[in-house]
Amino acid sequence: MSSDSLSLTFPDGSVREFPNGSTGYDVAKSISPRLAREALSITLDGQIRDLNRPITVGGYIKINTWDTEDGQQTFWHSSAHLLAEATQELFPDVKFGIGPPISNGFYYDMDFGDHKVTEADLRKIEQKMLELARNKSTFDRIDISKSDAVALFTEKADPYKIDLLEGLEDGQITLYKQGNFTDLCRGPHIPSTESIKAIKLLHIAGAYWRGDVKSKQLTRIYGVTFPKKSMLDEYLIQLEEAKKRDHKKLGRELGIYIIDSMVGKGLPLWLPNGTMIRRTLEAFLRDEQVRRGYKEVITPHIGNLELYKTSGHYPYYADSQFDPIQVEDEHYMLKPMNCPHHHRIYSSSLRSYRDLPLRLAEFGTVYRYEQSGELNGLSRVRGFTQDDAHIYCTHEQLKDEIKNCVDLTKYVFNTFDMSVDIRLSFRDDKKDKYGGDGAFWNRAQTEINEVADELGLDYVIAPGEASFYGPKIDFIIKDALGRKWQVGTIQVDYVMPERFDLTYVGSDNQKHRPVIIHRAPFGSMERFTSILIEHFAGDFPLWLSPLQIMLIPVSDQFTDTAKEYEQQLKEAGLRVETDERNDQIGAKIRDAENRKIPYMLIIGEREKNEGTVSVRRHRIGDMGSLNFSEFLSKVSLEVKNRVNPPKSK
Template identity: 45%
Template sequence: MREEAMTQKLEAKSAEERLERLRHSAAHIMAEAVLEMFPEAKIGIGPPIDTGFYYDFSLPRALTPEDLPVIEEKMRQSVKSDVPFAHEEISKDAARKLFAEQPYKLELIDDIENEAVSLYKHGGFVDLCQGPHVERTGQVQAFKLMNIAGAYWRGNERNPMLQRIYGALYETEEELQSHLEQIEEAFRRDHRRLGRELDLFSFHEEYGPGLVYWHPKGGRVRTIIEDFWREEHYKHGYELVYSPHIGRSSLWETSGHLDFYKESMYSPMDVDGQDYYIKPMNCPFHIQIYNSGLRSYRELPIRLAELGTVYRYERSGVLHGLMRVRGFTQDDAHIFCRPDQVKEEIERCVDFMQLFFRAFGFEQFHVFLSTRSPEGNYAGSVEDWEMATSVLREAIQDRGLPHDVDEGGAVFYGPKIDAKLLDNLGREWQCTTIQFDFNLPQRFDISYIGEDGREHRPYMVHRALLGSMERFFGVLIEQYGGAFPLWLAPVQAVVIPIADRHIEYANTVADALRQAGLRVEVDIRAERMQAKIRDAQLQKVPYMLVVGDREAEAGAAAVRLRSGDDLGAMKLPELIARMQAEVEERG
C-alpha cells in the first residue's frame, strides 16, 4: 500500500515534470516563430507556468490578436518538422558573442555565476536556458496561444515594457479543450457578471470607479455574513468598536502613514483650517481606544474588532470588480497582549480564520509566512522579529497548514501570515492577514502596567480574517457560482402560484415561512408556472414552492429544489423544519 502510494506519487511527479518540459519547449518554439516574423526582435524570458507558457519580446510594433494565429501556424510547422532539442554548454564569453544582438540575454548572462552557461537549441533557434526540454519539437502538440499582454522586463516597473504572449498547453488535446471550457465556465461564474445577473451590486464608473453599490440582495448576504461574524467575535472574546472615518493630519503623522502610506491616501479635506484625512486603515483609531485609559496587565489581551470602512487610492489599472476596489470594509481587529500571551493569541487567530473558511465552504486556501530579509529597515528589535516569526510559523505548522515562506515579504513593521483564496480562474486574492506590529505601539507610546507596577509595552497584532467584505463577497460569489447555500441565499424560497386563484394561499405559505425566519418571495406575475420556475432557477433560488389546488387543499407546497430535484408535496410544518435545519447547519 505504502509502496503503491509512493509509485503513484513518483508517477504524478514525473507527469508534472513532463508537462513542464512540454510547456517550456513550446515557449522556445514560439520564440522561434516570433523571431521568424520579426528578425530584429529582442527576446526576454519564456518560462512554463501552471496552465502553459509565455515568452516576452521587444518588437518593432505592437502585436494584435490577428498575429496570434499566424505565430501559432509557424509553431505548428516547427512541430511538424520534428527537430530535436539539443543541449550545449559554452563559456560566458562565447555566449556573449552568440547573443551579441540580444541585450536581455546579455543581462542574464552577466548574472550567471558559473563560468559555463547552458544553451538549448532546436532547428535554427538557440536560447540561453537551463532546460530541461522534451526530446523533439514534434512532442509539443496540444497548445493554443491565448493572449497578448504587457510585462515589465524582470517585473520591475522602471524597466522597459515587453510584449508577452501567453499560451495554454496540456498533455493531450482533451485536456487542453477541457481547460478552454473551464475558462468559458469561469466567465459564466465571474462575480462581476453574476453580480449584475443576480442583482447583488453595481458600479457607477461615471461617479467614481472602484466604489461599490450594494443592492438589496447583495446587502442581504453581507448582513448575514456580518451578523455571523459579530456573533462569532463576541463568542471568541473580542469587543466590537466603531471608529471615525476621518482623522486630523496629526494622527496620521504620529502613525507614520503620512510618511509611508501617503500615496495610497486621498488628499486631505479642510475642516476649520485643519487637514483631515479619510482613513486608509483603522489601526490608529483602535490604538486611541486602547489608550483611552490606563491599562493593567490583568485586562490583557484586549481584542478590538471593527467592520471598518477604509478608502485607499488604487492605481487605475488595478481595479477589478469587487476584488480590488477603492473603498472597502475590513473585518479588522487589533489585539493588544502581553509577551506571554502572544503565542496563544496567534493560534487563536489561525483557528478563527479556519472557522470562517470552513463556514463559508472554502477548502482551498494558500497560506504564506512573510518574513524579513536580512537587510532592510525594520521597526522593532531583531529578537522581537525572531520571536514573532517563530510563533507565526509554529501556529501554522501545528495545524498542519501547508504554507510558503515569502522571505523578505514582511512589511517594515512586522512579520505576518497571509491566506489567499482562489477565484474561479485560479487567481489568488489575499484575504486573511495576521500581522505583528512593532511600529505603532512605539509611535503612540502605548503601555500597560505590569505586575511589577511598571509600564510595559504591549504586543500588537493586526488581523483581518475575511479580509474585506467586498473581496470576500467576490470570492464567495465565484466559489458558489452565485448559488449560495440556504443560510446565505438572499431569497431562500419563491412561492409559485399556478393560477391567480392560488395567490392568496401562496401568501399564506410565504407568511408562514417568514414567521419562521425564512426569506421568501411570492411570484405573482401573470406568467405561466414554467416561466416562474425558469426565472427562479436563473436567480439560483434554493427552494421553489409550487402551489395549486392540490397544495392549497392539503396545506402543503410542492417542493422543487434548485438542483432540479422534485421533493413532491410537503406539509408546511415539515417544510419549515427541513429548511430551518438546513440553515442551522449552514448548508
C-alpha cells in the first residue's frame, strides 16, 4: 500500500482504497449521495471523528448517520455547543463548564453568576438555538498550543476551561468553533448546525463542578435535539408514556403503597394490595431457597453498637446510618445491614467442615439514612427489606456457591422476563475505601471473574464500585424513565470472617476460616417492587396480581350464582371478588379494567343456565365462554407456571 492511498475496511467486510487525505464525507459520497447528506461523523478503528477531517491512516471505518449510536452522540455533542452558543448570546457573562452528550440528549454545565435560570429562560434559549442552527454554521476544528489556549480562555475569563486545560498535555489540545462560539473540546462534531432541526430543553438542575460537593455548584441545562421535528414529537410522546408507568403514580392508583409525611420521609407504608404482591414474591423466593438448601433465620431490627464496630461498618458508614440510640449504658443502632447478626448466628455453635456450606437467609429490614433529596418513591427509601442471605463456605466450595447464586438470581429475573445488565464491581486504587488484606481482594476478584467467564456471563467490569469488604457481581436494571438501578447483588467477603473470627473445624481437625458470600437477588423488596410495577406497567402476572378475578353479574339476580363461583375459586386458592354494585356491566368492566384485574367473569342468564362463565382478559377483551371447571383449571395452571401477562400493542 502506497502512502498516497488509504485502505478502508467497511462494516460489511469489503475493503476499498481511497486517496490519502480523503475525508469521511468523500468516502460517504463515493457510496451514495444520500449517505453523504445524512452522515454526521465517522468511526475509524473505534474512534469517532469529524466527517470532514482528512483521513491519513487506513482502518475499519463506519459512516455514522442518525441511525447509529455514534452518530447520535456526535449530534448531541454538537447540540451542547449550540446550547452554549445560544446561552452566550443571551447571557454574555456566563462561564462554561462541560457539555457532553448523554444517553438521551446532552447537557451543559454553566455558571450564570447571580442569575437564576427559569423555565422562561429555557424557552428563550431554545428559540435562540433554533435561530442559530438556521445560520448553518460549520463546526471548525482548531489545533492550538496549550499556552495559546490558556491565553484565550484567560482573555474570555472562563475559569472552568482553564481548570480543565491544566489537566491536558500540550500538543493535543483542540478547540471547536461554530458561529461566534469557541469551546475547548476534543470533538468530534457534526459538519454544521444545519441538521439540528428540533430542540427541546428539558430541565434545569444543579451540578457541582467536577462532581465535587466542595466545588461551586453550576447550573446544568438538559436538552435533546433531533434532525426532524417529528422525532421530537415522538420522543415527547414516549416520555409521556413512560410517566404513565411511573411506580409512584401506579403505586397510588393500584393501592400498592403510600408515603405519609406524618410517618416520615422515605418510610413507605405497604397497603393491602402491595403487601399481597410482596408476600407472594417472598414466598416465591423462600420456596426456591428451601429447594437450594438455605435455612431461614429472623433477627431484630436493632443491634448493639459494638456489633458494628466489630464489623467495621461503624464509623465507616456513619454518614449514612441513623444515630445510635442510648439504652441504659449501651448504644444500639437501627441495623443498616443484616450481616453482623448472621455472623453471630454462625458463631453461636462450633462449625465443622461437614456443616458447610451454611446458607442463612432472612427477609431482613434495614434502615439507612439517605439524604432527603435522594428519596424516590419505593426506589430509594430509608427503611427497606433485603432478601438477604449469607453463605458460609470453605474456599474450595466458593466458586460453586457463587455459581449457585448467579443461577438463582438469573432464575428470578427470567421468571419476570426482565433483562438485566451484569457488572463486576471491583476495587480501584483508593486503598482507604476498602477493608481487609489486598491479597484477599485480588483472590476474590480473580474468582469472581473466573466464575463469570465460566458461566459465559455478559458483563462489564467497574473499578471502584466494590463494597468496602469485597468485590461483587451486581445486577442492574433500567426503570421506565431509563434510570439505572442496582437490584440483585452477589458479594465475596474475606474480611468479615477475620473481623468476627469465624472458624470451622476441617477434616484435618484444625481451625480454618470460612469465606462468606452475601447475596440478594431482589436486592430490596421495595426497589424490586417499584421495578416490577414499571416493568409490567401495573399489569401484573396472574400469580402476583393482588386481585386475580372479578366476578361481574349482569344484574343483581345473578349475584347468588356469582357468589357460589367466588366461593369455589377461593377454595382453589385464588383471589376473587364479586362486583355486587348496582351498576351496569359496562361500568363494572371499565372499573375492573382500570384496576388492572387480570380476569373478569361475566355471569348472566346464559351462563347461569349453561354452567359457564364468560371470560374477559384484562387489556385483551372478551375471550368467549368456558365451563366453570375449565376456567378453574386454566387459571390454576397459569398461576402455577407463573405465566407473564400477554403482550399487546
